[in-house]
Amino acid sequence: MSRIAARGFAVASATAVTTVGAVMGVAQAGVGQPSNDAEATAGDSTLLADLPVGQQAQVQTASLTQQATTQGIAADATAKKTAEEAARKQAAKDAVARQRAAVAKAKADKEAKEAKEREEAETKSTTASGTGSFPQQASYTVAEVQAIARQIVPAGQFQCFSNIVNHESTWNYQAVNPTSGAYGLVQAYPGSKMSSAGADWRTNPATQIKWGLNYMNERYGSPCDAWSYWQANGSY
Template identity: 65%
Template sequence: MLEGNRVSRISVRGFAVASATAVTAVGSVVGVASGSTAQNNDAEATASDATLLSDIPMGQEAQVQTASLTQQADAQAIAADASAKKDAEETARKKAASDAVAKQEAAEKAEAERKAKEAASRSASRDVSSLVGSATKTFSIGEIQAMAQQVVAADQWTCFSNIVDHESSWNYKAVNASSGAYGLFQALPGSKMSSVGSDWQTNPATQIKWGLNYMDSRYGSPCEAWSFWQANNWY
């Protein structure tokens, strides 16, 4: 009976050891199998992660390159705009300077032409000092006009005649009742013609000398005086 019990305890112990061994073995197998699966999964995950990691730097590099190109393009565009603006300003400045020079030259040319015209008018006119009339004789319109033609340049005659026509109708004794203006040119006061001769009231030659000198000195010529008269109805 005792012996039987011993055998039973050994059997039980052996079974336990065998069971433990089996369990260990199974666990090892399972563990190995499980470990293989885990390793495979880890490998796949690692490969996947490696792929993603390799992609990210490439993407960032592309973004950096794109950003760099964009910045370069923007910088070039800004530089081009600044250059274009500078060129436009320089062109405008040169044009303004050129226009100013052209305007000045035109003004100087016009002034030179005016002076030349005046000089030509004066040189074409005969010396009025040689014009002699009479303080005691009565002169007709024809005689007065013939007298004036002796000293007025031919190209100025029409203008000169127009002024006298409008001022006095060639009446060397004409008097403006309201102002007192006197003579062929309606000098106001008439006594200013005494600078040419004391016989200014009765001698048309004296009045013609004064009138021609007045037109030349104040306006440059009889035609310039006539232009002013037409614009203002006086001269």
């Protein structure tokens, strides 16, 4: 390396000043300590060229190593900052996603609750409507009894209700079980329990239907739940 190149390298590589000073302290015994940093830099720049080639290489290597270390530290700091920023952004996205999911679930739960309440209100309203809208007759055909039931039982539950009544009494509102004495469309036992729905429970199928629907709702949840139980047990 030429003297001019060595001086240029020493000036450009500020990180090597200390190392050069240490080397020159050994190589130039008896030379006085520079009075300030500017003098040290100038002196080191001049004396570096006077070092043997091997020592110049050592100084240059130390400088490059220090520069690489500094750059590595800076790169690590940048990478850490980038990772932290990415983690922060992801956490924010996750929080927004969780919030949206919670809102959607709350909305779905509310809608399901409202739908259930509407269905229950409809069932209660139908059950509580009484028999006043069904004029009393001396007798009823199966078709007439079924028509009354369609007006009292919710449409979505009618088939299940019909399945039970068909098995229990074949839609005969005056059916009596000769063994137990169970009575009517839904074979209430004892039949007098149906008086809670009306005093005319013996002769009015509307009263029996009203009582039977209320019984299925209260004990099983709905006529379809009662039918599921009936299928599993042969009775309800």
